Amino acid sequence: MNQKIKMVIKDLFAVITVLLLASCTSRAQPAGIGMGTGMGMGPNAGSASRTDSFNSNGERIYFTATSERGTEITYVGGPSSNGGMTLAPGASAGVGNGRLACDSCHGPGGQGGTHNMGMMQTMTAKDIRWSALQGEFDAEKFRLAVVKGQDPDGTQLSMDMPRWNIGDDDLADLIVYLKTLP
Template identity: 30%
Template structure:
């Protein structure tokens, strides 16, 4: 009976199909990349082979990130669509699509507690990645790592996140 309850709970936790890029995900991480920014987003490793480091505000999420990979896609999804975080299925990492960050998406609060932010630009996105604050300077969820990388890698990641949004 306990096993059935656990299976049911795990099944329901990902009922929207967005459960990250771990072993239960249907989105596999590619092995070839169009840019260094894409490589960093998907794997957390620069083209130089150096892993991108992070400070975690939430030690449990940091442990999860270390176990399941350390790229942005681990939480935000391979297609940048946003994902539920496992084992904390009640937390949903927001979408990082061009429209969600820079464009026409509705930036009002949604049911996951995300989306209540202004439109990002390159400077505010840099601060979100490295300092964990939104465009208004408000703190992001503690589950969001505060990433540390060299200037070139950070510029490549920002360019990758901006590329799908035509200005």
């Protein structure tokens, strides 16, 4: 083999190695639980990292799971509790304050949507705009669903829907906000 061809082959190897590395790193991201990526929803899907000011406390709760009242809002459950999933809240969900908020799953517009969580698992978060809920829910049924995961039809919501520890006043604010969603 002459020297020139050897050089060309060496260059080719370098290029191939770079390409392989590049494709590996770009694939590594959506392979994790794609709460922030890989969701079939609009812009900002899966992200509760909004830091701009909110028009109401309900809107703030929806996007950040924090209340301007200073009351604590916590949750148990969520996709990580279904076994096998490594949803570290925040890290993968793209939540600014390191936690899930309603918009992480129900989307910025409240319409819900199907989330690709990797490993062929999907999660379908329901439409929770009040216009969609009002036929089945009132304030008390909404509270039972959010706090206890109780569906008005008597069944339990899947554990993909976290169980929220949230005060009645904050829940009321949340409903006011859900009513504003078109």
